[in-house]
Amino acid sequence: MRAHEAGALHADLGHRGPSWLRPPEDVNALLPQLWPRTVTRADSGALTVGGVDVREIARQHGTPVYVLDEADFRARCREFAAAFSDCDVYYAGKAFICKAIVRIVAEEGLFLDVCSGGELAVALAAGFPPERLGFHGNNKSVAELTRAVEAGVGRIIVDSFDEIERLTAIARERGVRPSVLIRVTVGVEAHTHEFIATAHEDQKFGFSLAGGAALAAALKIIDEDALELRGLHSHIGSQIFDTGGFEVSARRVVELQARIRDARGVELPELDLGGGFGIAYTSQDDPAEPGDLAKRLRKIVEDECNLAGLAVPQVSIEPGRAIVGPAMFTLYEVGTVKDVDGIRSYVSVDGGMSDNIRTALYDASYSATVANRASNATPMLARVVGKHCEAGDIVVKDEFLPADVRPGDLLAVPGTGAYCRSMASNYNHVPRPSVVAVTEGATRVIVRRETEDDLLALDMG
Ligand SMILES: *Cc1c(COP(=O)(O)O)cnc(C)c1O
Numbered sequence: 151m152r153a154h155e156a157g158a159l160h161a162d163l164g165h166r167g168p169s170w171l172r173p174p175e176d177v178n179a180l181l182p183q184l185w186p187r188t189v190t191r192a193d194s195g196a197l198t199v200g201g202v203d204v205r206e207i208a209r210q211h212g213t214p215v216y217v218l219d220e221a222d223f224r225a226r227c228r229e230f231a232a233a234f235s236d237c238d239v240y241y242a243g244k245a246f247i248c249k250a251i252v253r254i255v256a257e258e259g260l261f262l263d264v265c266s267g268g269e270l271a272v273a274l275a276a277g278f279p280p281e282r283l284g285f286h287g288n289n290k291s292v293a294e295l296t297r298a299v300e301a302g303v304g305r306i307i308v309d310s311f312d313e314i315e316r317l318t319a320i321a322r323e324r325g326v327r328p329s330v331l332i333r334v335t336v337g338v339e340a341h342t343h344e345f346i347a348t349a350h351e352d353q354k355f356g357f358s359l360a361g362g363a364a365l366a367a368a369l370k371i372i373d374e375d376a377l378e379l380r381g382l383h384s385h386i387g388s389q390i391f392d393t394g395g396f397e398v399s400a401r402r403v404v405e406l407q408a409r410i411r412d413a414r415g416v417e418l419p420e421l422d423l424g425g426g427f428g429i430a431y432t433s434q435d436d437p438a439e440p441g442d443l444a445k446r447l448r449k450i451v452e453d454e455c456n457l458a459g460l461a462v463p464q465v466s467i468e469p470g471r472a473i474v475g476p477a478m479f480t481l482y483e484v485g486t487v488k489d490v491d492g493i494r495s496y497v498s499v500d501g502g503m504s505d506n507i508r509t510a511l512y513d514a515s516y517s518a519t520v521a522n523r524a525s526n527a528t529p530m531l532a533r534v535v536g537k538h539c540e541a542g543d544i545v546v547k548d549e550f551l552p553a554d555v556r557p558g559d560l561l562a563v564p565g566t567g568a569y570c571r572s573m574a575s576n577y578n579h580v581p582r583p584s585v586v587a588v589t590e591g592a593t594r595v596i597v598r599r600e601t602e603d604d605l606l607a608l609d610m611g
Contacts, residue, residue, distance in 0.1 A: 186219030195524030242470025340387030385424025478567030502536010525552030
């Protein structure tokens with residue numbers, strides 16, 4: 151009876167997934183905007199990336215594994231650099247950083263943002279030119295600031311009066327004059343598909359513009375003269391598809407720049423509009439091309455500067471997700487398939503919230519496909535879940551998978567390059583997966599898988 155009721159419900163609602171999700175005509179098809187560029191489904195039915203069969207990657211490197219399409223990552227670096235050729239493009243390392251990534255970012259001519267001593271250490275260990283580094287964070291320690299100053303980091307984005315004092319002391323002690331930007335809270339909160347302008351900013355980052363702290367910080371730095379104030383910085387959020395938020399934000403920082411000029415006769419030479427450019431996680435997302443973005447942002451800044459009577463400053467942007475997010479996918483092995491009341495199937499994989507916390511943390515949507523074979527079975531509504539002791543351990547909330555998906559199949563989840571390995575944890579003492587870069591028929595481990603020995607190494611008994 152329950153099954154019958156559930157069946158009726160299923161028929162009434164179509165299915166229990168979101169209203170936009172429809173059974174695909176071909177459950178084996180790959181939506182190009184979701185996958186790294188070299189990924190195809192070969193005649194065998196299995197996916198290949200960079201010319202390598204994913205079954206071979208799983209056999210050689212185990213699962214779960216993050217797979218980086220190196221050609222795709224490089225192409226995205228290059229496209230941003232070309233589209234924003236008159237700007238400085240900082241790759242936001244917090245999305246995903248390791249030495250191999252840092253080297254590629256350097257080779258492709260980008261700058262690099264870090265936001266902790268650890269990320270700074272990776273950048274320096276990989277030999278990244280320190281003058282091309284930016285250093286963010288709302289609570290940088292004295293040790294972190296000292297290291298950044300001693301390494302010659304190109305710019306430090308100051309975030310509080312306490313930090314200005316700390317950095318001023320460090321600079322005076324060493325007789326140097328570090329370049330800084332001021333992180334401004336412009337009162338624009340960016341959400342996935344809209345932005346809300348708030349008069350009152352209630353969050354931890356930056357100096358409030360509306361409250362006057364941002365202007366006060368600028369005047370303090372200029373008057374004290376221990377730090378070189380290069381410009382203002384604004385980062386309005388993440389996964390933004392609408393340039394309206396950037397328009398409001400640019401207008402407000404340019405207005406502030408004009409007030410600084412009026413107060414001290416100083417025209418700041420730089421302006422950083424931050425990152426946050428959206429990517430496609432499902433068929434519903436339609437991100438802009440870097441070229442379109444560049445055109446729109448340039449026009450916004452030029453218009454605002456013309457209005458304020460300011461020369462157009464050197465603009466920088468800080469994409470993280472938009473460069474690395476689509477360049478990677480996670481390859482899992484299916485362990486169990488459970489039908490729940492005829493509503494949906496729960497497909498358990500050998501990872502979960504420890505390698506992708508975004509679904510649990512942000513209610514993020516992902517998609518998935520069976521990667522080791524093509525299937526002729528009808529599509530069925532599935533939820534991809536992990537192996538952790540947590541009911542919220544969901545990787546993909548809703549996806550149509552072939553009804554014959556079974557233990558031993560490989561499942562690929564695209565769009566996991568950003569904020570997945572970088573946010574990975576050891577919950578349930580599950581070792582964190584490796585990251586394997588694939589290019590031109592060859593695989594290379596760029597971050598090795600953790601072992602039980604790694605986990606036990608920290609345990610002092
Ligand atoms: C997180 C962050 C970025 C990158 O955001 P994406 O959404 O990955 O593009 C850029 N700048 C700052 C200051 C950030 O905090």
